[in-house]
Amino acid sequence: MGVRRRCRREVNSRAMVVGRREEEEEWRRYLAPERFEVLAHLEPWAEAHMLPLLKPADEAWQPSDLLPDAAALGADGFHQACLDLRARAEGVLDAQLVCLVGNMVTEEALPTYQSMSNRFEATRDATGADGTAWARWIRGWSAEENRHGDVLSRYMSLSGRLDMRQVERTVHRLIASGMAMHAPASSYHGFVYVAFQERATSISHGNMARQVGAHGDASLARICGAIAADEKRHEAAYSRVVAKLFELDPDATVRAMAYIGT
Numbered sequence: 001m002g003v004r005r006r007c008r009r010e011v012n013s014r015a016m017v018v019g020r021r022e023e024e025e026e027w028r029r030y031l032a033p034e035r036f037e038v039l040a041h042l043e044p045w046a047e048a049h050m051l052p053l054l055k056p057a058d059e060a061w062q063p064s065d066l067l068p069d070a071a072a073l074g075a076d077g078f079h080q081a082c083l084d085l086r087a088r089a090e091g092v093l094d095a096q097l098v099c100l101v102g103n104m105v106t107e108e109a110l111p112t113y114q115s116m117s118n119r120f121e122a123t124r125d126a127t128g129a130d131g132t133a134w135a136r137w138i139r140g141w142s143a144e145e146n147r148h149g150d151v152l153s154r155y156m157s158l159s160g161r162l163d164m165r166q167v168e169r170t171v172h173r174l175i176a177s178g179m180a181m182h183a184p185a186s187s188y189h190g191f192v193y194v195a196f197q198e199r200a201t202s203i204s205h206g207n208m209a210r211q212v213g214a215h216g217d218a219s220l221a222r223i224c225g226a227i228a229a230d231e232k233r234h235e236a237a238y239s240r241v242v243a244k245l246f247e248l249d250p251d252a253t254v255r256a257m258a259y260i261g262t
C-alpha cells in the first residue's frame, strides 16, 4: 500500500471517530433533564390527544373479521370459503405477492419495534405494565400493530400461493437480528422516526389495496385497506406529538428531524 493511500485512510478513520463522538454527544443532549421535563410536561397532553386515536379491543377489527372463520362457518362452510379465497388469490400477480411478503415481514418484526419504543428514556414502559400515558400508548399501539402481521400471514397461508416456510424463516431471522436505532434512547428522534415510518406503511398498504383491488383479490384489498387506515391513525398520533415538540422545544426537535431525515 502506498504511503499516500495509507495516510488518506488514517485521516478518514480519524474523521469517522471524531464524527461518531460528535454524534454521540449530540444524542446525549436529548438525555438532559430539560428534555425529560418537556416530555413529563407532555404526558397529560398525550393522554388527551394521542390515546383517543387508539381503538379499544372490542371496537377494533380483528383478523377473524376479514378471513374465513372456521368456528363461525362450520367445517363445510370453512372448506368452501378457503376454496373461494384460493380461487381469488390466483388473480394476484407475482409482483404484488413479492410486495405483500415485504409488507407482511415488516409487520411481523413487531417485537423489534416494541423493544425500540421501550428504549426511549422518559416515554418508555419501564415495567411492562406502567400506567403512564406513554406506556399505555406503546402497549395499545403494539396491540393494534399485532393484528397486521397476523391477518397478512393467515391470508398468505390460506392463499396457497407462497412457500410459507421460507417467509417464516425470514421473519425469524429478522427478529433475531434486531435493529439498530439512531439516537437509541431519545424520544425526540423516536417520535420523528415513527411518524415517517407510519406514513410509509400507510402508503405501502394503501397502494397494495388499490393494486390488488384492481387486478386481484377484493378480500385482500379489504385487508390491506384496513391496515392502511390503522397506519394513518398512528401517523396522526406521532405527527401530533412531533408538532407539539416543535411548539415546546423547537431547536431540539428540528435537530432530531434533520438527523432522521438525512
Ligand SMILES: [Fe+2]
Pocket (backbone or CB within 6 Å): 107, 145, 148, 201, 231
Ligand atoms: Fe402496521
Ligand SMILES: [Fe+2]
Pocket (backbone or CB within 6 Å): 145, 198, 201, 230, 231, 234
Ligand atoms: Fe402503525
